[in-house]
Amino acid sequence: MNHILRFDDVQLYYEHVYALKGVSIAVNEGETVALIGANGAGKSSILRAITGLRRVRSGEIHFGGRRIDGTPPDEIVRMGISMVPEGRRVFPFMSVRDNLLMGAFTRSDTAEIHESLDRVLARFPRLKERYSQAAGTLSGGEQQMLVIGRALMARPKLLLLDEPSLGIAPKLVQDIARSIVAINRDEKVSVILVEQNSRMALRVSHRAYVLTTGKVALSGPSEEMRTDERVRRLYLGGEV
Numbered sequence: 001m002n003h004i005l006r007f008d009d010v011q012l013y014y015e016h017v018y019a020l021k022g023v024s025i026a027v028n029e030g031e032t033v034a035l036i037g038a039n040g041a042g043k044s045s046i047l048r049a050i051t052g053l054r055r056v057r058s059g060e061i062h063f064g065g066r067r068i069d070g071t072p073p074d075e076i077v078r079m080g081i082s083m084v085p086e087g088r089r090v091f092p093f094m095s096v097r098d099n100l101l102m103g104a105f106t107r108s109d110t111a112e113i114h115e116s117l118d119r120v121l122a123r124f125p126r127l128k129e130r131y132s133q134a135a136g137t138l139s140g141g142e143q144q145m146l147v148i149g150r151a152l153m154a155r156p157k158l159l160l161l162d163e164p165s166l167g168i169a170p171k172l173v174q175d176i177a178r179s180i181v182a183i184n185r186d187e188k189v190s191v192i193l194v195e196q197n198s199r200m201a202l203r204v205s206h207r208a209y210v211l212t213t214g215k216v217a218l219s220g221p222s223e224e225m226r227t228d229e230r231v232r233r234l235y236l237g238g239e240v
């Protein structure tokens with residue numbers, strides 16, 4: 001299978017913190033890959049390395065056959081990588097509509113932008129109901145849908161989601177989990193899903209990597225990981 005993204009032995013430091021200690025991972029075309037692991041394991045650092053927000057110390061990152069480490073963040077967005085960062089930051093005083101249109105800032109194809117907008121609204125009917133409402137008045141779960149929708153407006157080939165379930169009511173977590181599966185299937189977009197909610201992440205992904213203190217500790221098909229004794233003990237609270 002073709003890799004859309006590949007990390008070869010990537011090391012990343014913050015001033016005194018050795019955050020990624022030689023990480024090698026790959027995402028195949030069309031795949032959803034979960035990154036799970038405890039607080040501080042390096043999950044968000046992997047996403048920051050991909051998007052160019054943080055320079056890697058050594059190793060290589062390839063996207064669609066091109067080496068991208070060292071490429072500026074705006075160029076990476078234009079190449080087809082969109083990230084939904086931790087903490088779902090909407091533009092609170094702007095409408096749902098305008099928040100979504102901000103996601104298309106790299107595009108100039110007006111007719112197609114409106115087609116993308118219709119697709120996002122069809123995917124998240126709650127956003128359609130709140131189309132003209134200020135984004136800051138949405139619930140946490142609705143804001144999460146909005147930032148995912150905004151990322152899709154760039155028409156990415158690779159979508160990076162950092163903890164979309166954090167602090168969201170269980171009912172909406174189910175909705176978001178379902179929409180991640182649907183987006184991956186319908187929009188021909190590969191997905192990297194970072195999650196503390198390992199149970200959800202292993203349900204919606206094809207493969208998963210478990211990170212511990214800056215290293216890949218385990219990896220494999222998500223279905224196998226769900227029943228792996230070590231994963232169950234450490235990350236799923238013992239039951240599946």
Ligand SMILES: Nc1ncnc2c1ncn2[C@@H]1O[C@H](COP(=O)(O)OP(=O)(O)OP(=O)(O)O)[C@@H](O)[C@H]1O
Nearest residue numbers: 014015017019038039040041042043044045046196
């Ligand atoms: N800006 C920063 N400056 C210094 N150290 C940082 C910075 N950002 C992250 N770190 C450190 O790097 C390590 C990896 O952090 P990272 O944010 O990648 O973890 P994470 O797996 O995303 O954790 P969480 O689940 O809590 O979000 C941690 O030890 C963290 O304290």
Ligand SMILES: [Mg+2]
Nearest residue numbers: 043044045086
């Ligand atoms: Mg994080």
